Amino acid sequence: MKLVIFAGPPTCGKTTVIKQVIKRMLKKNYKPSYIKIDVLFADEDENIRNEFHIPSRKIYSGELCPDHCNVVILDEAVEWAEKSESDYLFVETAGLCLRCSPYVENSLGVVVLEATSGMNLPRKIGPMLTLADIAVITKIDLISQAEREVFRYRVLEAASEIAIVESNALYGIGIDPIVKIIEKTNDVEHPMFLKGNPPVGTCTICVGKKEIGAKNHFGVLRTMEQDLFYVGE
Amino acid sequence: MEIQKITVLNGCGKDGKMEQVERFDLEMGNIISIVGPTGCGKTTLINDIELFANRNTPSGRQILINDEVIDDDFSFDPKKHPIALISQHTNFLSDLPVGEFLKIHGTVRGADDIEQIINETLEFANQLTGEAIIKDTAMTELSGGQTRSLLIADAVIIGNSPIILLDEIENAGIHRSKALELLKNYKKIFVFVTHDPHIALSSDYRIVMKNGGMQQLIATNGEEKLAAAELKKIDDVMLTFRAQIRSGKIITNEILKENIKTLSN
Numbered sequence: 001m002k003l004v005i006f007a008g009p010p011t012c013g014k015t016t017v018i019k020q021v022i023k024r025m026l027k028k029n030y031k032p033s034y035i036k037i038d039v040l041f042a043d044e045d046e047n048i049r050n051e052f053h054i055p056s057r058k059i060y061s062g063e064l065c066p067d068h069c070n071v072v073i074l075d076e077a078v079e080w081a082e083k084s085e086s087d088y089l090f091v092e093t094a095g096l097c098l099r100c101s102p103y104v105e106n107s108l109g110v111v112v113l114e115a116t117s118g119m120n121l122p123r124k125i126g127p128m129l130t131l132a133d134i135a136v137i138t139k140i141d142l143i144s145q146a147e148r149e150v151f152r153y154r155v156l157e158a159a160s161e162i163a164i165v166e167s168n169a170l171y172g173i174g175i176d177p178i179v180k181i182i183e184k185t186n187d188v189e190h191p192m193f194l195k196g197n198p199p200v201g202t203c204t205i206c207v208g209k210k211e212i213g214a215k216n217h218f219g220v221l222r223t224m225e226q227d228l229f230y231v232g233e
Numbered sequence: 234m235e236i237q238k239i240t241v242l243n244g245c246g247k248d249g250k251m252e253q254v255e256r257f258d259l260e261m262g263n264i265i266s267i268v269g270p271t272g273c274g275k276t277t278l279i280n281d282i283e284l285f286a287n288r289n290t291p292s293g294r295q296i297l298i299n300d301e302v303i304d305d306d307f308s309f310d311p312k313k314h315p316i317a318l319i320s321q322h323t324n325f326l327s328d329l330p331v332g333e334f335l336k337i338h339g340t341v342r343g344a345d346d347i348e349q350i351i352n353e354t355l356e357f358a359n360q361l362t363g364e365a366i367i368k369d370t371a372m373t374e375l376s377g378g379q380t381r382s383l384l385i386a387d388a389v390i391i392g393n394s395p396i397i398l399l400d401e402i403e404n405a406g407i408h409r410s411k412a413l414e415l416l417k418n419y420k421k422i423f424v425f426v427t428h429d430p431h432i433a434l435s436s437d438y439r440i441v442m443k444n445g446g447m448q449q450l451i452a453t454n455g456e457e458k459l460a461a462a463e464l465k466k467i468d469d470v471m472l473t474f475r476a477q478i479r480s481g482k483i484i485t486n487e488i489l490k491e492n493i494k495t496l497s498n
Contacts, residue, residue: 118328145283145318146338146387147327153341171291173284 001082003188005070005102006092007128008112009121013138014092015044016169017112017178022052024179025088033086035059035077037066037093044092055084067095067102071194074104078188088182101127103195108185110178114139115151115166122154127196130159134181141168236315236395237261237299239422241282244293246446247274254440254447259422261395266425266433269442275426276321278442279398282424283318292445313343316396317388321404323377331355331375331383332368338391350391357415358386361407363479378406385412389419396422403429410468431468434461466496 008014018034025032033055036044042058049056057080061069070093081089093102103109111132113121116139122129129135135155140148152164163181167174204217214221218231239259243252259265267275274292281294285303288295296303298315327334335351344350351368359365361382366375375383381404388397397416402425403409413432416423425432433439434457441449453461470492477484 116326118326119334120328141280142322143326144320144322144384146334146384146392147325149314149341150327150329150334150337153337173290176289 001078001086001188002088002182002185003078003104003107004088004090004110004182004185005104005107006090006110006112007067007095007102007132009114009117009125010094012112012114012117013169014112015047017110017136017138017167017175018090018092019048019051020169020172020175021178021182022048022054022090023172024175025182026052026054028179028183030088031086032088032090033081033084034090035081035092037061037070037073037091039066039094039096055081055086065096066093067097067100069093070095070102074192075190078192095128098124098126098128100194100198101131101196103131103133104188104192105195106186106189106192108133108182109195110134110136112136112138113155115143115148119147119150119154122151122158129155129162131196132159132162134163134165134178135159136169136174136178137164137166138169140166140174141171239282239396240297240300241278241447242295242297243447244281244286244288244290244295247444248446250446252446252448254450257438257440257447257450259396259424261422262420264417264423264425264436266427266436266439267442268427268433268439269448273442274445275442276400277445278440278447279318279400279424279426282396283316283398314392315394316398317392317394318398319381319384319388319400319402321400322384323380323404325372325375325380327372329372330368331366331370331372334372335387335391338387342391342393344391354383354386354390357390358382360415361385361412363406377404382407385416389416394421396424398424398426400426401428403427403432408472410465410472431461431464434458434464470496 006014006018022032034045034048036042036058038058039061045056045058048054059069059073070091077091078089095102109132111129113135115137137151148166155162155164165174165177169175204219209217220228220230222228240256242256243254246252267278269275277292281290281292282296284290285296286294287303332351335354336347339347339350355366355368362379366379366383402412409429413435425436427433434453436453438450438452440447441451473492474484
């Protein structure tokens with residue numbers, strides 16, 4: 001079983017890229033399955049099931065961050081895909097807060113970025129980009145070549161080893177190189193471990209403290225001037 | 234890799250039939266135009282060239298470099314990308330000041346003297362625009378004409394690629410004859426997607442597109458070249474009027490007659 005995890009900001013074109021990849025994987029007689037992790041609403045799983053007739057499902061993370069949810073359920077998800085006799089599991093996650101990343105060791109991490117999102121995006125999204133194996137830049141038809149080159153430079157500045165694929169996924173342009181890299185992915189190994197370190201500290205907000213201000217919280221705290229400090233045992 | 238020649242091999246039009254023009258070659262110093270009604274696939278053709286299509290784009294075309302097929306994994310070091318594409322975009326989406334953007338692009342393209350190349354690019358661009366582009370302006374604040382002018386200057390000076398693809402250079406009110414004149418100083422392959430008769434007839438040959446496919450390949454003959462020179466005069470007259478109207482002049486009968494007279498000379 002091979003695991004490919006797709007992450008990227010909302011509306012960047014993750015699902016469009018995944019659909020094009022699935023189409024090509026099926027032509028090559030692979031048996032992929034698909035899981036979408038989202039917060040409140042998703043219908044991509046149904047679209048993909050209807051279009052490709054492959055095992056497909058969604059998981060609502062609800063109160064959890066989708067990436068957090070991914071960490072908690074991924075072992076069951078791999079088991080589900082194995083039971084469905086798939087050789088690939090594609091996980092699409094709408095990771096949100098950008099402090100951690102969903103990628104797992106011995107899997108392939110794909111970050112999807114839209115070319116139209118501004119030159120500072122690669123500097124803003126942290127481990128979702130820096131720990132990925134491939135950066136797929138979508139919607140390249142919407143910007144000039146000069147801007148594409150500068151965007152690419154900004155991506156490499158954040159993640160110098162990353163493989164970059166530029167794509168116009170609606171028309172299936174630039175998908176073949178992604179499939180080639182996916183085919184070279186290693187089998188997933190149990191137990192699975194996250195590639196990156198989780199964010200520092202325990203979140204008092206997550207455990208239920210609602211009052212604003214550092215004095216109401218503990219763990220790793222900070223002031224407006226960026227001085228980090230620790231309160232606790 | 235030194236590029237001497239790029240070849241386009243045919244794929245299919247929108248009707249799924251093989252294109253009538255089976256192949257065409259672009260050699261150093263060539264100027265080629267792609268003509269045809271809107272929606273006939275002109276932009277798709279230059280996009281195929283820019284992507285080095287290898288039967289993997291919707292058209293199924295294949296691009297050869299120096300008569301050789303290019304591997305699917307092949308991607309150029311962006312420093313040496315041999316093709317600069319000036320798309321039809323009349324706005325930038327980059328949230329950077331012009332100077333900063335050009336600086337990064339110069340770095341990407343391996344320029345030696347960044348300051349010098351930025352100034353040269355702006356100088357080139359400002360010969361094509363109405364109002365000058367200033368270094369500190371945000372890219373997103375440039376007008377349509379300023380954007381196109383900067384894209385052209387950037388492709389020629391910073392990109393410095395041997396092959397330049399220009400999608401409808403005549404759009405957005407830039408000085409197109411001036412652009413053509415400036416571009417001809419550089420020995421490169423130029424491919425113009427154009428609706429402009431003067432540009433089309435100033436080319437070595439033109440490809441006529443229809444329904445997504447390459448329909449005809451026409452070499453410009455001597456008679457047509459003479460026609461191009463005449464069309465240039467009409468163009469100049471139009472530009473004279475444009476300049477006068479832009480500067481707030483009233484067009485009199487006398488001015489009209491005087492300008493029309495220059496056409497029969």
